Amino acid sequence: MEFPFGSTVAVAHRGAHGEGRPENSLSAVERTAEIGARAVEFDVVALRDGRLVVSHDEPTGERxxxxxxxxxxxxxxxxxxxILNLDWKRRGGEDRACEMLRRYGLLERTLVSSTDRRxxxxxxxxxxxxxxxxxxxxxxxxAAEVAxxxxxxxxxxxxxAAMLEYRGASEETVRVLRGAGVGVFLWTAPxxxxxxxxxxxxxxGIATDAIEQQLDRQRSL
Structure with a gap:
């Protein structure tokens, strides 16, 4: 994956969630593909029993x-x-994830994000x-200090790439990162x-909770 993309990609944050389609649900990701979005993001947690599950936090018990x-x-x-953005929420399982990405031919179009450098x-x-x-x-x-x-x-x-909370982003931040050859993604437009x-x-890219509205707008221009 090479940056810059050339144009800003709308990323469906936790899938195209909405009525009857919860965030991080399979139906939300299926809907993202149905509406023709260019990118989707969802959260992954490595459980202590070895499973890699889609969740924003580490669940316990029956959940x-x-x-x-x-x-x-x-x-x-x-x-x-x-394009797939896997947001990794807990260390562990990286080797198994890479094996799955290879098996499904997704390595070249996957961006793994995390707050953990490890x-x-x-x-x-x-x-x-x-x-x-x-x-x-x-x-x-x-802005200069943040950059x-x-x-x-x-x-x-x-x-x-840098995955930035959008309220901390600025033209200067983007310019500095671009000069260093770094990708820039913002999260999350409500x-x-x-x-x-x-x-x-x-x-x-911009992660958005309003992917369908954004795509409708783009198609109307």
Missing amino acids: AESLPDMEQFLRVVAGSDM VITRFKQEAPGVATGISLAQRGTS REVSRVVRESRAD DQKTYSELASLEPD
């Missing part, structure tokens, strides 16, 4: 048993041409070709209006 395996989601993505390092060890992104919620007294700090963290983590405002920064 853990009922969560769907990541592999079901990979099958859906493999049957589409979507996760990024492990994915690079297991699959050097997979793209990685360090997730940050940087704030500072000035310097983000650049430092990306450089030290050896990530391919609505279409916010997405449009963020698009002016020209990042590689």
Whole structure:
């Protein structure tokens, strides 16, 4: 995966969720493929019993048993041409994830993001070709300060992209990262209006909770 993309990609945050389609559900990811979105994101947790499940946090008890395996989601993505953003929520299982990504032919179009640099390092060890992104919620007294700090963290983590909480992003941050050859992704636009405002920064991707509205707008232009 090479950056910059050339145009900003709308990323379906936890799938195209909505009425009857909860966040991080298989139906939400299936809907993302149905509406022709270019990219989808969902969260993965490695359970202590070895399972890789789709969840935003580490579940316990009966809830853990009922969560769907990541592999079901990979099958859906493999049957589409979507870019995949796996947001890794807990260390562990990176080797098994890479094996699955290889099996489904998804290594070249997957971006693994995490707040944990050790996760990024492990994915690079297991699959050097997979793209990685360090997730940050940087704030500072000035755009220049944020840009310097983000650049430092990306450089030290050896990530391919920076995944920035959108309220900490600026034109200067994007410009500095672009100059370093780093991909830039923003999270998470809660609505279409916010997405449009963020698009002016020209990042590689914007995670959005309003993917269908955004796609409808793009098609109407």
